[in-house]
Amino acid sequence: NAGVMQNPRHLVRRRGQEARLRCSPMKGHSHVYWYRQLPEEGLKFMVYLQKENIIDESGMPKERFSAEFPKEGPSILRIQQVVRGDSAAYFCASQGTGDKYEQYFGPGTRLTVT
Amino acid sequence: AQTVTQSQPEMSVQEAETVTLSCTYDTSESDYYLFWYKQPPSRQMILVIRQEAYKQQNATENRFSVNFQKAAKSFSLKISDSQLGDAAMYFCAQVKTSYDKVIFGPGTSLSVIP
Numbered sequence: 360n361a362g363v364m365q366n367p368r369h370l371v372r373r374r375g376q377e378a379r380l381r382c383s384p385m386k387g388h389s390h391v392y393w394y395r396q397l398p399e400e401g402l403k404f405m406v407y408l409q410k411e412n413i414i415d416e417s418g419m420p421k422e423r424f425s426a427e428f429p430k431e432g433p434s435i436l437r438i439q440q441v442v443r444g445d446s447a448a449y450f451c452a453s454q455g456t457g458d459k460y461e462q463y464f465g466p467g468t469r470l471t472v473t
Numbered sequence: 474a475q476t477v478t479q480s481q482p483e484m485s486v487q488e489a490e491t492v493t494l495s496c497t498y499d500t501s502e503s504d505y506y507l508f509w510y511k512q513p514p515s516r517q518m519i520l521v522i523r524q525e526a527y528k529q530q531n532a533t534e535n536r537f538s539v540n541f542q543k544a545a546k547s548f549s550l551k552i553s554d555s556q557l558g559d560a561a562m563y564f565c566a567q568v569k570t571s572y573d574k575v576i577f578g579p580g581t582s583l584s585v586i587p
Contacts, residue, residue, distance in 0.1 A: 401577040404575065412571075415574065
């Protein structure tokens with residue numbers, strides 16, 4: 360059973376461009392969480408999605424950030440008009456129906472905004 | 474609000490010795506899960522150990538064990554027989570209920586001295 364996949368692993372964008380980060384959960388997992396890790400900090404929750412639904416977006420910045428988890432395909436975290444402060448590592452975690460508490464983390468996407 | 478505190482930004486230990494990393498948390502829930510994650514330079518989040526709050530017995534995983542003091546809301550990690558590969562950032566984390574976001578502490582950077 361493959362683990363959580365994230366791509367790309369590294370992404371460089373110029374200020375003002377769009378960044379799209381993809382997350383493929385473990386097989387059979389229908390719960391996806393996105394976290395952001397700023398330099399020298401711990402991970403901070405951004406959004407929790409189930410298939411086709413956003414369950415909790417309390418950690419998402421109000422502007423420029425959006426997330427989706429369609430019925431088919433990976434979950435996407437989209438950042439529009441990126442700024443230098445968006446440079447961070449973005450982690451996706453997935454959770455299965457039988458795993459009430461444990462989340463399985465992907466390797467992360469390192470976004471650098473130049 | 475949930476908070477997780479790690480009061481030791483940096484720790485060091487001699488190879489083969491024992492080190493304890495501290496963590497305190499705040500929650501009003503009676504049942505929850507606590508975790509220690511390791512993040513090596515590769516940035517992959519690796520689950521080290523987990524503790525269910527309703528279980529009195531402290532969790533152990535090989536050289537890793539915890540001291541869970543529920544009344545004091547304390548959850549420390551003990552690493553015995555430290556190895557060079559243990560050098561990493563260690564994050565204490567909490568999930569308050571099923572299918573919920575993980576709250577991470579700020580992390581402790583552990584160095585292992587040969």
